[in-house]
Amino acid sequence: MDPVPDVAAWYRTHGPMVLRRCRALLKDEELARDAMQEVFVQVVRRGQRLHDTAPSSLLYRMATNTCLNVLRTRRRHPEHPDDDLLLRLATFDDAEERTVARTLLDRLFAREQPSTAVMAVLHYVDGLTLEETAQEVGLSVSGVRKRLRTLRAHLDGLEDAA
Numbered sequence: 595m596d597p598v599p600d601v602a603a604w605y606r607t608h609g610p611m612v613l614r615r616c617r618a619l620l621k622d623e624e625l626a627r628d629a630m631q632e633v634f635v636q637v638v639r640r641g642q643r644l645h646d647t648a649p650s651s652l653l654y655r656m657a658t659n660t661c662l663n664v665l666r667t668r669r670r671h672p673e674h675p676d677d678d679l680l681l682r683l684a685t686f687d688d689a690e691e692r693t694v695a696r697t698l699l700d701r702l703f704a705r706e707q708p709s710t711a712v713m714a715v716l717h718y719v720d721g722l723t724l725e726e727t728a729q730e731v732g733l734s735v736s737g738v739r740k741r742l743r744t745l746r747a748h749l750d751g752l753e754d755a756a
Contacts, residue, residue, distance in 0.1 A: 601637050604649050609634070611650060612657045619661035619715070629660045636660070655730050658712055702749055710741050717742060 612633050616626035633656045637644060644652065703711050709731055716727045717738070728738045 601634060604637065604653065605634055608650055608653045612653050615654060615657040616661050619658065620664060625664060626661075629657065629664055632660050633657050651730060655712075658715060662708070662711060662715070702745070705748055706745060707741075710745055713738055713741055714745060 609630065613626060613630045616629040616633075617623065620626045620629060633653060636656060637653075713727055713731055716722045716730055717724065722730065724735050724738050724742075728735045731738065733741075
């Protein structure tokens with residue numbers, strides 16, 4: 595049986611990295627701190643099922659998934675009716691670009707598995723190589739390449755239809 599991870603040590607060592615990741619994805623200090631805490635709550639809950647071999651990679655992936663879930667939840671269930679609109683407005687410079695981009699992304703990712711969004715963020719936003727992305731999501735390089743190629747084809751199809 596694997597030993598339970600030393601959550602306090604992981605928090606001291608990797609907490610700043612997790613918080614930076616959450617800040618980068620959420621662009622909101624309070625949400626980022628909440629998401630970071632949620633990552634470590636998950637570590638406590640999962641306890642013995644986690645392996646101590648590569649905690650930074652595990653925590654980075656957990657932070658990415660947690661933040662993407664926060665963004666999805668905020669989009670689906672804004673605290674105030676105008677929050678969803680404000681979230682959209684905060685991410686782009688031009689109002690027309692914001693509207694077109696948000697609609698395009700919503701349509702694009704509605705057709706994909708949630709892990710495809712994680713792969714896209716890791717590869718295109720964070721700049722990880724295909725190999726690094728594959729390692730983070732637990733797929734083969736060819737699997738990641740195929741998913742991203744399919745995503746790109748769906749995007750091209752949506753752009754042509756727009």
